[in-house]
Amino acid sequence: MFPLTFVGAARHDPPHRAVPCAGVLLRAGIAGFASPAEDYAGRSLDLNERYIKHQAASFIFQVTGDSMEEYRIGEGDYLVVDRSITPRPGHIVVALVEGELTVKAWVRRGQYDLLCSGGERYPPIPMNDVETQIWGVVRSGHVEFPV
Incomplete structure (x- = not known):
């Protein structure tokens, strides 16, 4: 199977935590652009508002x-799962x-419903x-990179 670890429920009253948000689209492999700091002065994004609907x-x-x-769901990633x-x-x-939580793609092939892994x-x-029950829908996934 593909076990999941429950981290917690989304807070009903999350504090507003604005993170500076650049108004610049990033492209890999291009060098020599202006400082991103100039573009996000005064802009912010609340990650709770963005990912918790x-x-x-x-x-x-x-x-x-x-x-x-x-x-693109890997070991250690965090998933936001929405039951609504x-x-x-x-x-x-x-x-x-059969009593174990797992994350899969729900695929219909003809009259058959399958829970599929990648590959x-x-x-x-x-x-x-x-014995299968759909518990919730994955709304987004988040990767934390080692630094």
Whole structure:
């Protein structure tokens, strides 16, 4: 399986913590541009407002394992999971599979609903053949880089 670690629920009254936000789009491989500090003077972004759309139904999980790397979800990443979104095929979901939380892509192939990992290393889980419940929809994923 692909276990998740529950980190916590989104706060109902998160404090406003504005982070300076550059109004510049970044492109890799280009050098010699003006200082980004000039462009974000006076601009800010509250990450709670950006990533937590339904506070009472949002939860944070940390990922363990490598089965979703093809979906750009890797070991140690944090996922914002929203239980207020009606899940449907095509979503990345957190599901209870035989009592264990896992993150997978919900794929419909003909009449079959499958929970799929990225790539061929891990077989799909047929939702009709095992005890499965969709717990929530992954709204976003966040990577913390070592510094």
